[in-house]
Amino acid sequence: MKRSSRRVFLATAVTGVVMVAAGAYVARPHLSKRAHPVLNVTSSRGVLQADEMQTVIALGETLAPSKFMLPQDFFREFVDDVTRTRPGLLKEYQGAVQLLDTHAQGFGDATRFHALASSARDEVLRALLWHYDAGNATARKLEGFATSRDVSALRIYVMDPMIEHYYRSPLGWAVVGYKSFPGMPPGNARAYTEPLRKGGAA
Amino acid sequence: MGETQNSKPDVCIIGAGLVGGLMAYELASRGLKVVVLETGSRHPLEQRAAYMQDIVYGRTQAPAWVSDFPERDVYSNAGDVRYYLNVLRAKAVGGSTLHWGAEALRFIESDFKLKQLYRIADDWPITYDDIEGYYVKSERALGVAGVADNPFASWRSADFPLPAFPYSAGDRLFEKACRQLGIDIHHVSWARNSVPYQNRPACVAFATCGTYRICPIAAQYTSEAHLALAEASGNATIIADAQVVRLVTDRNKRVVRAIYMDRDKREAAQQARVFVLAAHAVETPRLLLLSESNQFPQGLANGSGMVGKHFMERPAVGISGTINDDVYPHRIGFHTAESHQFCNPKNRNELGGMKLGFVNNTGPTPASLAATSGNWGDALATEIRRSFGHQLTAVASIEQLPDPTNTVTLDPELRDYFGDPAPRITYSIGAYEKATLAAGAKLCRDVLSAAGAKRIDDTEDHGFAGHPMGTCRMGDDPESSVVDRNLRAHEVPNLFVVGSSVFVTGSSLQPSLTIAALAIRAAEFIAEQGKA
Numbered sequence: 001m002k003r004s005s006r007r008v009f010l011a012t013a014v015t016g017v018v019m020v021a022a023g024a025y026v027a028r029p030h031l032s033k034r035a036h037p038v039l040n041v042t043s044s045r046g047v048l049q050a051d052e053m054q055t056v057i058a059l060g061e062t063l064a065p066s067k068f069m070l071p072q073d074f075f076r077e078f079v080d081d082v083t084r085t086r087p088g089l090l091k092e093y094q095g096a097v098q099l100l101d102t103h104a105q106g107f108g109d110a111t112r113f114h115a116l117a118s119s120a121r122d123e124v125l126r127a128l129l130w131h132y133d134a135g136n137a138t139a140r141k142l143e144g145f146a147t148s149r150d151v152s153a154l155r156i157y158v159m160d161p162m163i164e165h166y167y168r169s170p171l172g173w174a175v176v177g178y179k180s181f182p183g184m185p186p187g188n189a190r191a192y193t194e195p196l197r198k199g200g201a202a
Numbered sequence: 203m204g205e206t207q208n209s210k211p212d213v214c215i216i217g218a219g220l221v222g223g224l225m226a227y228e229l230a231s232r233g234l235k236v237v238v239l240e241t242g243s244r245h246p247l248e249q250r251a252a253y254m255q256d257i258v259y260g261r262t263q264a265p266a267w268v269s270d271f272p273e274r275d276v277y278s279n280a281g282d283v284r285y286y287l288n289v290l291r292a293k294a295v296g297g298s299t300l301h302w303g304a305e306a307l308r309f310i311e312s313d314f315k316l317k318q319l320y321r322i323a324d325d326w327p328i329t330y331d332d333i334e335g336y337y338v339k340s341e342r343a344l345g346v347a348g349v350a351d352n353p354f355a356s357w358r359s360a361d362f363p364l365p366a367f368p369y370s371a372g373d374r375l376f377e378k379a380c381r382q383l384g385i386d387i388h389h390v391s392w393a394r395n396s397v398p399y400q401n402r403p404a405c406v407a408f409a410t411c412g413t414y415r416i417c418p419i420a421a422q423y424t425s426e427a428h429l430a431l432a433e434a435s436g437n438a439t440i441i442a443d444a445q446v447v448r449l450v451t452d453r454n455k456r457v458v459r460a461i462y463m464d465r466d467k468r469e470a471a472q473q474a475r476v477f478v479l480a481a482h483a484v485e486t487p488r489l490l491l492l493s494e495s496n497q498f499p500q501g502l503a504n505g506s507g508m509v510g511k512h513f514m515e516r517p518a519v520g521i522s523g524t525i526n527d528d529v530y531p532h533r534i535g536f537h538t539a540e541s542h543q544f545c546n547p548k549n550r551n552e553l554g555g556m557k558l559g560f561v562n563n564t565g566p567t568p569a570s571l572a573a574t575s576g577n578w579g580d581a582l583a584t585e586i587r588r589s590f591g592h593q594l595t596a597v598a599s600i601e602q603l604p605d606p607t608n609t610v611t612l613d614p615e616l617r618d619y620f621g622d623p624a625p626r627i628t629y630s631i632g633a634y635e636k637a638t639l640a641a642g643a644k645l646c647r648d649v650l651s652a653a654g655a656k657r658i659d660d661t662e663d664h665g666f667a668g669h670p671m672g673t674c675r676m677g678d679d680p681e682s683s684v685v686d687r688n689l690r691a692h693e694v695p696n697l698f699v700v701g702s703s704v705f706v707t708g709s710s711l712q713p714s715l716t717i718a719a720l721a722i723r724a725a726e727f728i729a730e731q732g733k734a
Binding site: 191 | 534562566574576578583587
């Protein structure tokens with residue numbers, strides 16, 4: 001490369017980097033709001049309408065592993081509780097329902113998320129969100145910046161708590177073979193001295 | 203200002219924690235009339251299961267006794283190291299025994315005479331031999347489960363009252379690794395019932411005592427047990443939600459009353475013949491400093507200027523790694539094996555003692571893995587199944603030497619709910635402790651490597667065990683100590699200071715059993731004095 005071409009290349013590269021950095025800096029508050037959507041704590045509390053709850057339960061079924069049967073009302077009771085007691089969450093759940101139902105319309109004839117087959121529900125979520133393994137803080141952060149406020153809110157205020165609720169419960173511990181776990185003692189107090197038998201003896 | 207009903211008992215104890223419970227019981231059972239004033243509230247055992255559920259299911263972060271009154275519990279920090287006081291203490295009837303780890307270890311003989319043996323720090327005015335009998339009484343009072351298989355322990359005149367908890371499946375992995383390195387491990391002694399004892403049930407492995415710091419069935423000892431016995435004797439009264447703000451003295455330099463306030467800032471006074479200050483290593487010196495007067499211009503019992511000096515902790519470093527084997531974590535809340543082989547090193551003048559322990563509730567739970575994953579459905583379940591239960595964590599807890607620049611003082615600006623200066627903790631870690639932490643981290647890494655762990659932490663970050671000590675040290679010389687060997691204030695004949703605040707030096711071992719031993723010893727002394 002000639003010296004003059006090298007100079008042009010360098011100048012272009014530096015200008016590009018500076019412009020991207022400046023753009024990111026200027027857009028920082030906006031991006032941050034998208035990644036960390038603020039709850040409207042003055043919005044009303046209460047419970048979802050029955051048809052809204054259908055969508056949320058369908059979402060719960062998609063978030064839970066398919067191998068284990070979900071008890072009836074497992075997610076309904078949890079969602080009713082949080083939307084009734086925690087300011088701002090009813091609005092976020094309603095927003096999530098709207099988002100999921102809107103995106104469901106791109107899949108076949110369905111007009112609602114809950115009407116989709118489980119594989120299609122999974123596809124809807126995959127179209128909206130990233131998927132990455134635990135501890136990947138970079139992916140988590142970038143997802144927040146790269147998606148809209150509604151999608152961030154779906155992840156943070158709806159999906160994460162529902163998933164956490166599942167994995168704190170006996171169902172979640174059963175995934176790793178535990179029938180007893182913190183808060184739920186085993187029948188045999190000395191079970192801890194032995195390796196766990198396959199199938200989760202204790 | 204109101205006077206309390208029980209207007210002049212024999213003894214007023216300030217603080218209903220480990221010391222308050224044991225002393226109230228010991229004194230009341232000898233026929234003395236006792237009043238216990240406690241800053242915090244009562245949290246009946248019946249509420250404990252609900253507290254546990256709230257924490258386990260993520261509805262709250264901590265039980266109410268940690269966080270129920272933040273305006274009262276303000277404090278400030280100075281020095282190089284931030285000290286998270288409110289995470290490490292509990293203000294409630296039961297005190298810090300409500301959320302302690304319950305490891306009930308005796309100090310070793312050398313812990314009491316570092317100056318004599320290693321020319322560092324200072325010696326206690328009492329020796330291990332002086333309190334060995336009180337260690338026995340404490341183990342029986344608290345119901346300590348253990349077995350005398352620790353080759354590094356000092357002599358003992360009696361067996362443990364309860365059998366030890368056997369090794370966990372996870373600790374056997376450490377046993378194998380330690381054997382390769384020539385490290386002896388042994389059972390741990392716990393103030394937790396391995397069999398039913400003193401009307402409390404045996405542990406059934408709720409597994410919430412470690413991470414969540416709560417036992418819903420009181421298999422783990424709390425001082426509520428002895429407070430209840432003291433009350434049942436008819437000789438003791440416990441007044442909760444009573445923040446003592448001043449101790450008032452007469453012209454004979456005797457404490458005549460404790461002024462306290464309830465949650466509505468209503469003031470009352472409690473008289474007594476003898477006062478016992480047992481409010482932990484931060485609030486104890488703070489109250490003495492708040493009780494300044496013309497007679498005691500530097501603060502009550504502070505002619506030596508030693509009140510608030512020599513604040514100590516048990517710094518600790520934890521190192522984790524992952525192994526292919528299953529570790530089976532979170533099945534009990536405590537560990538069953540550890541090593542005291544490094545608690546008294548030959549070069550202790552250069553490197554402090556350290557205790558090597560293994561964590562049985564280590565590594566992320568399914569919920570915490572899920573919380574940072576971007577997966578869902580079957581993909582998430584597969585990820586959790588693959589990742590869960592392969593973390594090993596070894597911890598080295600070390601001793602910290604007393605340093606007069608580590609202090610508890612009164613903050614010049616910050617005020618608490620009652621309008622009094624908040625405690626300020628000035629705290630740093632010295633070169634001795636830094637070197638010991640580095641050695642401890644290396645020891646942990648060696649053990650993890652021997653266990654076959656990969657991806658071993660390279661951090662040197664340290665935390666604390668939550669054992670504040672020092673600040674009102676005992677000694678024979680009134681010029682350099684606050685209380686004498688019987689824990690009576692040098693300058694105030696009817697004031698006793700009892701608890702970890704009187705420790706001259708710390709140890710790499712947990713302080714609670716030594717606190718208990720000193721409490722029972724002080725109660726006997728006060729009772730004997732009362733007869734004279």
